[in-house]
Amino acid sequence: MTIYTTLLGEKFQQLHPKLQHRYALPLGQRFFATGVMSQIINGGRWLYPFYCLASKANFLFPESGQEIPFSIANRCAINPDGEAEVAWERTFYFQNAERKFNAKMTVDLERKLVKDFLGDIPFFYSDLHFDVTKEGFLFITSGVQKVMFGKMGITLPDIFRGRVTVLEGYDDQRDVYxxxxxxxxxxxxxxxMYAGEFEESVH
Structure with a gap:
């Protein structure tokens, strides 16, 4: 069992079978997919300096657009601390730029959540709460967030947190995630905000 099956326990079996396949992620195996984001929208222009800084660490980025090709790769491995860790690499292929949104996730079984370290440095951390909807979709929400300085973190007050919601499903009629x-x-x-669809592929 890897981090998502361990975290969700019996709920993991309530996921759509394709999502079970996607999130089982045995150690050493890789999930790779390609697709199209129908829409990617960021905040106001005054956030542009922040997006540019974040993009240096492969976190957020300043571009927006429609019908943007992208790929996603996940792999589970044992990290230097001896924990099972899932690496996330999302790549968005804009017309004039290629942007990445990377993260590494481990599980905290005592608090029953995923620890999400965002970016390649990383300089931002978020608790993630995983649940399964009645339709078999995976529903993720954020909790405590921190700005990281090495292994030390400063907890952000509620008013400064980014409220993250993720809904991932599978469309049986179109055979797409x-x-x-x-x-x-x-x-x-x-x-x-971004929304789209993707298919598993060999890479």
Missing amino acids: TIHVSIYNAILGRVM
């Missing part, structure tokens, strides 16, 4: 991600802040409004 579906994804909708929203990051929203109480002060800034929308920080980023």
Whole structure:
């Protein structure tokens, strides 16, 4: 068992079979898929300096657009701390730029959540809560968030947190995975939203 099957326990069997396949992720195996984001929208222009800085660490980015090709790769391995860790690499192929949104996830069984370290440095951390909808979709919401300085983190007050919601499903009629991600802040409004679909492929 790897981190998502361990975390969700019996609920894992309630996921759509294709999502069970996607999130089983045995150690050393890889999931790779390609698809199209029907829409990617970031926040206001005044956030542009922040997006540019974040893009240096392969976190957020300043581009928006429609019908943007993308790929996603996941692999589970044992990290230097001896924990099972899933690496996420999302790549968005804009007309004038290639942007990545990377992360590494481990599980905290005591608190029953996923620890999500965002970016390649990384400089941002978020608790993630995983659940399964009655339709068999995976529903993810964020909790405590921190700005990281090495292994030390400063917890962000609620008002400064990015409220993350993720809904991932599978469309049986079209044989595609579906994804909708929203990051929203109480002060800034929308920080980023993207929605699209993808298919597993050999890479």
